[in-house]
Amino acid sequence: MIKKIAFFTLAVCISLLGATYRWADSAHSIGLIKASGGEARHPSSVESGKTTYTLISTATVMPPYHGDARVVLEGDPEMDYRIYSSDPVIDFGIRRHPRFRDNILYDLQPKDRIALWVVMKPPVLDPVCGMAYQEGFTKHNSNGKDYFFCSVECREKFIANPWIYRGREYVRGKYTLAFYDTKTEKPVLRVPLIFTGKGEMKDAGEHHH
């Protein structure tokens, strides 16, 4: 009996940890695609400082909208990203569903549900001026970590006061996964994704559903 209680308690503790802890490199957003601009349920957030992030963007098409939508990740500085759709490997053509090719969702119809996986690789920034890494940047090693600078001035500012700039080499702030109708070029959904600093993520436990 004691063993059973102990394992029940252990399961509760592990599961509580699992339910409350939020992995900082991925987020899930739920949205409604509408002709009037669409709705995302809440801004998703991830913690800056990782090399790769994933945004899972699911959305339902609300009537009367129908059409094709181009999907773009917007934000400054520009980020390297790839978008994938969860489509069957072998399509038997049993039911019509939207197709995703070259970042465009073709043939969206009312009540369609889409699920996109956006894999993002943010650039490394010059921690002083915030410029995204380009060829020709100079490297400086501080406390075993490499930093990259656009100019000698930035590097010297950093060397003089490194504690001010540390952490600023990572992308921060708001990005948007935007869906534009290809005919009107008007947005039909905008999903905000916020890159926060360490410990600033508020929504522990994803509001998934």
Place this chain on the structure above:
Amino acid sequence: MPANTTTKKSFLVRYRYWIMLFAALLFLPPLSFLFQFTADSNFCGSWCPRMFFSWRKGMTGGEYLFGFLRSYMGVALVFGILGSTFFFGRYWCSHLCPIGGTMEGGSRILPKFLKINYSGIPASSFRYGYFAVFLIAPAVGLGSLCCNYCNFATVPRIVGAAFSPGDMAYFLRTAGLINLGLVVGLGFIAKGGRAYCNLLCPIGALDALSNRLGLRFGKRISVDGARCNGCNACAKVCPTWSIEMKEKKAEIDQLSCMPCGECEKVCTKEAIHYGKLAR
């Protein structure tokens, strides 16, 4: 292990692996055949069998019911499973579940020395500890286990990753890798391949209750105490470690048993049968 070859076993016992393989082919990539009837490609969407019954804090009754509508195939699946289990035992789990089947099949292919034996864990206690948090955590706003930790999302994508970068993307994040670890650790390299099913599957937790509640009305695997000689052969092969020797007789825990018939196959005394339990 001496196999019991005295009597011919039922079709469902003899061809269980083939049925599991057939079910996996129907549900999993590259065919994902059944999902295509509802314009889906996997369990995530209208086939989700887990999210609809989870109540989130702040949800209105209408939103809760809308979840049932959104996952209508998942709802049908779960109620179908619970109903069939009540009368016939957990055939979904033992024969049809493409997730449990894939994990068990994978475990059977892998060599013995890789396997972890979880039979020391009292399965029901752990399972309902997990299930309690599965239900309560979202209801009080602490967070959610469903979606974040889900083998119904993971296993199809492990298979699909070989064909589709969309499925591969699932694993390019910490949560994906944790899920992969759980499926491998509690499935593919678990002795019997069913530790995930037995400890962490919410459908399994509900199904086990239906199995237990329908005991008086339905058919189950049972042990004939007069024939059992307590050799322990059945307990050794049980993938859900639901057989225990009590006073040198095998006893089945109906909260964990599924009618896979592995025990029936090895019982040289013909003491294990599937049928209505003697009252």
